Amino acid sequence: MKKSKISTLKNGRQNHAAYTDEDHLVWRLLFDKQMEQLGNRASLHFMEGLKKTGFTRENIPHFEEVNRRLIKLTGWQVVAVEGIVEDREFFELLSERKFPATTWLRSQDQLEYLEEPDMFHDVFAHVPLLSNPAFADFLQQISRIALRYAGNEEAIELLSRVYWFTVEFGLIREKGQLRIYGAGILSSAGESTYCLGLDPMHFEFGVEQILNTGYCKSEFQDRYFIIDSFEKLFASTAEISELIDTMMSKRKIFAPEEMSKNGQDLVPSW
Numbered sequence: 492m493k494k495s496k497i498s499t500l501k502n503g504r505q506n507h508a509a510y511t512d513e514d515h516l517v518w519r520l521l522f523d524k525q526m527e528q529l530g531n532r533a534s535l536h537f538m539e540g541l542k543k544t545g546f547t548r549e550n551i552p553h554f555e556e557v558n559r560r561l562i563k564l565t566g567w568q569v570v571a572v573e574g575i576v577e578d579r580e581f582f583e584l585l586s587e588r589k590f591p592a593t594t595w596l597r598s599q600d601q602l603e604y605l606e607e608p609d610m611f612h613d614v615f616a617h618v619p620l621l622s623n624p625a626f627a628d629f630l631q632q633i634s635r636i637a638l639r640y641a642g643n644e645e646a647i648e649l650l651s652r653v654y655w656f657t658v659e660f661g662l663i664r665e666k667g668q669l670r671i672y673g674a675g676i677l678s679s680a681g682e683s684t685y686c687l688g689l690d691p692m693h694f695e696f697g698v699e700q701i702l703n704t705g706y707c708k709s710e711f712q713d714r715y716f717i718i719d720s721f722e723k724l725f726a727s728t729a730e731i732s733e734l735i736d737t738m739m740s741k742r743k744i745f746a747p748e749e750m751s752k753n754g755q756d757l758v759p760s761w
């Protein structure tokens with residue numbers, strides 16, 4: 492929940508001077524907790540990305556500084572937004588290699604649970620992997636497919652499943668070990684342990700299966716999909732595009748050329 496105080500978003504930019512002592516403390520507490528959780532659980536690409544983006548426990552990231560680094564690495568940048576972005580705008584930004592991120596931080600009494608994503612999720616959990624070229628290309632490519640179907644609720648729902656089970660809740664196999672790369676897990680202390688355990692189901696990444704799997708936003712996931720590499724994930728975008736085209740043409744409705752101009756909030760941006 493957003494707090495009423497001096498805004499950390501001013502004229503469409505992060506207002507870093509507005510962060511309070513509590514904000515700095517919350518960042519440190521969350522950072523420390525997740526580093527303890529993720530040391531041997533997160534993808535090595537994510538851990539490397541944390542270093543490349545310059546994130547530390549001591550400092551709430553300055554978007555400008557992060558962007559100076561990211562632009563050099565993959566051409567991506569973070570743009571400050573107020574909250575969840577409507578899906579057409581969301582995909583337009585991604586297609587321009589711009590990642591929308593909120594600037595506010597949760598309060599100290601909300602460390603564990605959030606109703607909507609704050610900056611710790613959007614920045615700590617999402618931004619480091621934007622330094623990985625194959626992952627960065629994947630994200631841009633799925634946004635391009637989404638834009639072809641902007642306003643088509645069914646197609647956007649299918650793409651939101653892909654986004655959900657990869658960008659937010661994806662697992663990767665690295666050196667024979669299961670690791671986390673999905674931001675929804677990386678920013679959750681509880682789910683970062685749970686997802687690798689025996690309770691949830693684990694499937695190999697499969698485009699068709701993911702397109703046919705709905706998801707739940709309010710609880711831990713009951714299933715996760717495992718990729719072998721970000722290069723293979725990027726390569727799967729051809730199949731994602733083809734399968735969605737086929738599924739849409741079979742329905743004979745919502746063809747891309749009939750798309751309406753008012754895409755609604757079907758795709759979660761977290």
Ligand code: CO
Pocket residue numbers: 608612613617659674675760761
């Ligand atoms: Co997210």
